[in-house]
Amino acid sequence: MIEPRLLRTLQGHRGLAVPLWLMRQAGRYLPEYRDLRAQKGGFLNLVYDSDAAAEITLQPIRRFGFDGAILFSDILIVPHAMGQHLEFLAGEGPRLSPPLVDSTLEALAAVPERLQPIYDTVAKVRAALAPEVTLLGFAGSPWTVATYMIAGEGSRDQHDARVLAYNDPQAMDAIIRAIEAVTVDYLAGQIAAGAQAVQLFDSWSGSLAPAEFERWVIAPTSRIVAALAQRCSGTPVIGFPKGAGAKLPAYVRETGIRAVGIDETHDPAWIDANLPYDVCVQGNLDPLLLLAGGAAQDAAVAHILKAFDNRPHIFNLGHGIDRRTPIAHVERLVAQVRGWRG
Template identity: 55%
Template sequence: MKGKATDERRLLKVLDGERLWPPPVWMMRQAGRYLPEYRATRAKAGSFLDLCYAPALATEVTLQPIRRFGFDAAILFSDILVVPHALGQKVWFVEGEGPRLEPVDLPRLALESDRVLSKLEPVIETVSRVRAELPKETTLLGFCGAPWTLITYMVAGRGTPDQMPARRAAFTDPKGIDRLIDILVDASIDYLTAQLRAGADAVQIFDTWAGVLDDFGFQRLVIEPTKRIVAGVRANVSGARVIGFPKGAGGHLPVYVRETGVDAVGIDWQASLDFVRDAVQPLAAVQGNLDPLHLVTGGKALDAAVDRVLDRLGEGRLIFNLGHGITPDGSIDNVSHMLARVRAAGRR
């Protein structure tokens, strides 16, 4: 996927080994409920999943934050749970509470695995539509949920505070969890490959619940499946760029980068900036790690937090981002202020 056509896309330059100043910037969940234009489009769609599977509306939502803020990257509007849904597990969303899933049926998932891409064709169409409408200098990111994070929802049927149901299943039914991982790895490789071939410049693997595992679990359930996905995608798409985001990984970050082979790693806001600078940034580009709460509260604390990220990580390869997604109560004015401060860094 690397080539002359991407020369103007600053984020790709960082993924390919350059240090840029000021750093490129985008924001996880940048297309979301904090934007009035998103809420208006969402109201047209019906259910949340209907929005994910409506290429025209999903394209519109993906482009909204680019039009408003001019981020260096757009990220496909979809949801990590479209993969379990495409595998045949019933998924629905309860307003104000989040996703719900029916109990896992492994034989059914295995039977449906060959039909995943056909069911996700509307999402792939969205990728093509967005790429056609994006400014040529804007990177397009695709994504998927990592197998472990998908499993936490697929086993529990909803989000839980400590992911106890999935952790228990990993101990009591390791063969079943391994089979589920195999299905999800294969589906994720096909899904990310299709996104790249449809026009995505890079893809991100979200592992939101990586931080709840012990050392053994992190190796088995986070690193190994991610390593397989990265290798599988690159076997299909030579030079594919991949960003990993193992939220809560902390001290596991260096081994995650070394063993998975990702081009960049997302850093949550709880990670030590000095540790990231000294132990992680020499291995790969880093992405993050402003606390999303600063986009709610704003003020001098926001300025100081932006400056800390730039000061500590700016000497290496950096993609400025949040340590997780912006929340619905995030302020548009604070987002604009954050962007202005990051981009003014080149003049300081």
């Protein structure tokens, strides 16, 4: 049986070739995605249509031969399953109602069956993937999901969630733990359906002060990692605390994760010097460099590859690929990473 290169890297092995996948690799920069979305309608229609979602997950694998396929879904499926109404408004992004800044958890009526189409998508993708490609599931981390649930939408500084956490930490803790419980079940369900590794996206962790980061990012992540170790022993968990900055070593040390995604604001040399060498790092090309392309892209890719040459490393972006990114720039990136031998 072939053991996928990406999965071996997540387990702490350093091979000759660097595995590669990109956050948001299934999406609007691909013409085949845009064609399918035009046929099917809105974003949620695609997410809950398991045939369509499986097809979208597979599109970048067919085109670029990435080592990992990331489930096509959204982090807000969890609050939708918890009973909030979810819609995506053109040009405005997601909306959740009622927002918890004006309501309570007790007012929500859970709809756990909303998770089943996601499990169906995972199973369909796993059945279609070649054995050397690792299937990645994901969820939003509790803090990031909570910011949307509380405000009802995304915000620049997560004002409503941060104020609630300061004014009523018990209420915030109840929200975080409720999200946490559903997230553990959700990730375990993805793993049971065929996901071989999972990623926790904490896109808004960078807005928190150190003590708040410890309470609302590190502690919930630690509990999720421990629960998944009990229920899905051996399945790697990738933590992605975007904007963590100097708090990243504590995040790695205290959560128990063995693989960490790093955003584009981190210096790869600093990361390499400050994280244990048995921890896999994932990242961290600036998505806008991939959009710009050319010699600057080539130089940055080489710098990242060289910095992480002596440790387990998965090449990725520092966040999701920009929808305006030319296909040729992605092809150039893939060729450079595939040709790297240190």
